Amino acid sequence: MAAYNHEDIIRYEDGDMLPEERQLFEAALQNDAALAAALAQYREVAATLSARLLPDPQRDALKETLQHHRTVHFSAKRKVVPIKRYLTAIGAAAAILAGILLFRFYSRDTDYMGTYGNIEMQVAVERGNNADTLLQSAALYFNEKAYTKVIPLLDTYLKTDSSSQMALYYRGVAATHSGAVEAGLTDLKKVYAGESVFKYDAAFYIALYYAQQQNKKEALSWLKLIPADAAAAAKAAALEKDLK
Amino acid sequence: MFLLPNANQSQMSTHPDQRYLDGLLRNDTRLVQEIYERFAGRIRHHILQHQGTEDDAADIFQEAIIDVYNQAKYKQLQLTCPFEPFFLLICKRKWLNEIKKRGRQPVTKRLDDVYEVGEDVFAAAEQVLKEEAQAGMFLTQFERLGEKCREILRQSLTGEAQEKIAAAMGVTYGYLRKKKSECMATLLSYIQAQKI
Numbered sequence: 001m002a003a004y005n006h007e008d009i010i011r012y013e014d015g016d017m018l019p020e021e022r023q024l025f026e027a028a029l030q031n032d033a034a035l036a037a038a039l040a041q042y043r044e045v046a047a048t049l050s051a052r053l054l055p056d057p058q059r060d061a062l063k064e065t066l067q068h069h070r071t072v073h074f075s076a077k078r079k080v081v082p083i084k085r086y087l088t089a090i091g092a093a094a095a096i097l098a099g100i101l102l103f104r105f106y107s108r109d110t111d112y113m114g115t116y117g118n119i120e121m122q123v124a125v126e127r128g129n130n131a132d133t134l135l136q137s138a139a140l141y142f143n144e145k146a147y148t149k150v151i152p153l154l155d156t157y158l159k160t161d162s163s164s165q166m167a168l169y170y171r172g173v174a175a176t177h178s179g180a181v182e183a184g185l186t187d188l189k190k191v192y193a194g195e196s197v198f199k200y201d202a203a204f205y206i207a208l209y210y211a212q213q214q215n216k217k218e219a220l221s222w223l224k225l226i227p228a229d230a231a232a233a234a235k236a237a238a239l240e241k242d243l244k
Numbered sequence: 245m246f247l248l249p250n251a252n253q254s255q256m257s258t259h260p261d262q263r264y265l266d267g268l269l270r271n272d273t274r275l276v277q278e279i280y281e282r283f284a285g286r287i288r289h290h291i292l293q294h295q296g297t298e299d300d301a302a303d304i305f306q307e308a309i310i311d312v313y314n315q316a317k318y319k320q321l322q323l324t325c326p327f328e329p330f331f332l333l334i335c336k337r338k339w340l341n342e343i344k345k346r347g348r349q350p351v352t353k354r355l356d357d358v359y360e361v362g363e364d365v366f367a368a369a370e371q372v373l374k375e376e377a378q379a380g381m382f383l384t385q386f387e388r389l390g391e392k393c394r395e396i397l398r399q400s401l402t403g404e405a406q407e408k409i410a411a412a413m414g415v416t417y418g419y420l421r422k423k424k425s426e427c428m429a430t431l432l433s434y435i436q437a438q439k440i
Binding site for chain 2: 005006007010011014016038041042045046047048049050051052053054056058059061062063065066067069070072073074075231
């Protein structure tokens with residue numbers, strides 16, 4: 001399009017060319033692919049700006065509707081521990097930080113567990129069979145903090161699916177809460193040794209346990225195992241800061 | 245596959261899920277509610293799994309709906325595939341782009357790890373994302389123009405007679421025409437530079 005520039009294209013589109021000049025321009029369009037492309041781009045830009053910059057009452061109304069549903073379906077206060085859909089046998093599971101757990105057993109001057117240890121167990125049922133029922137019941141008790149009732153249910157579940165890192169993780173957490181600390185830490189260390197999505201959540205929870213025990217050295221060593229791109233990284237960084 | 249106006253629409257039938265797009269266009273609150281009820285949880289789950297927060301998930305979800313609205317309204321998007329995988333893929337792709345923008349390394353290699361999508365769904369979602377990314381780039385370049393240029397172009401886009409716009413802006417018709425041409429040429433050069 002050596003003979004024409006952007007301003008010529010705009011004059012053409014705006015009808016500001018004289019008839020003879022317009023005729024020449026249109027002839028050039030037939031033979032000059034670059035000029036035709038530049039004209040198409042101008043039209044695209046003008047149409048897009050027109051669509052996006054000019055008021056659109058329908059879009060504004062839709063945005064208002066979306067804003068309403070946002071507050072209903074997404075909570076700004078909710079913090080979530082991410083969990084990947086894990087094994088087709090058990091479907092999806094999610095862990096959510098919610099509320100404050102009061103751990104009298106662990107209480108010390110600094111309540112790290114109360115600040116960082118609020119875990120909720122959620123189970124998405126896919127198969128609707130007995131294994132799912134076990135998980136659902138375990139989640140129910142877990143979220144009611146009835147940890148001693150969680151452990152036998154997850155024991156049974158793990159007999160049918162010993163590879164379930166999710167069950168192992170929650171059993172580990174439940175065990176540490178119900179006084180079976182060694183067993184709980186053993187479960188959590190097994191989860192950390194694996195490659196599941198719970199790996200770094202387990203590392204964080206072990207660190208949290210040691211932090212609550214005022215064993216800062218051990219807590220920090222576990223926190224260091226959590227990479228920056230892990231889901232638990234933000235919590236780990238915050239706990240590390242608190243410990244230092 | 246979805247169709248633009250210049251495609252041969254008559255050869256492809258619109259999917260019944262076109263009702264979602266039609267509903268967005270008329271701000272059908274029940275349909276918007278259905279979209280949130282059916283998909284918000286899954287998008288939250290996905291984004292929280294992939295380094296995001298609840299707010300990130302809400303933002304991405306909302307932006308994706310507006311993207312679909314814009315495409316339906318201004319690009320005459322006609323859905324010829326199911327809405328669910330199409331919409332979920334748009335959300336996931338948008339989040340992947342956001343992660344990259346924030347300078348983080350995406351954890352997953354495959355975005356469709358939870359949801360197997362067909363080529364038609366993939367193409368439709370990609371097209372929406374491409375169009376919306378382009379529109380975003382145009383607007384970014386528009387914002388680089390001076391205030392006067394932006395105002396002239398904004399006014400010119402209304403379709404009002406240029407004489408009227410010139411009078412309203414307190415400039416001569418000749419000045420407005422010249423300035424509009426210069427401003428648009430500058431904008432086009434900015435946009436061209438982005439594509440190189």
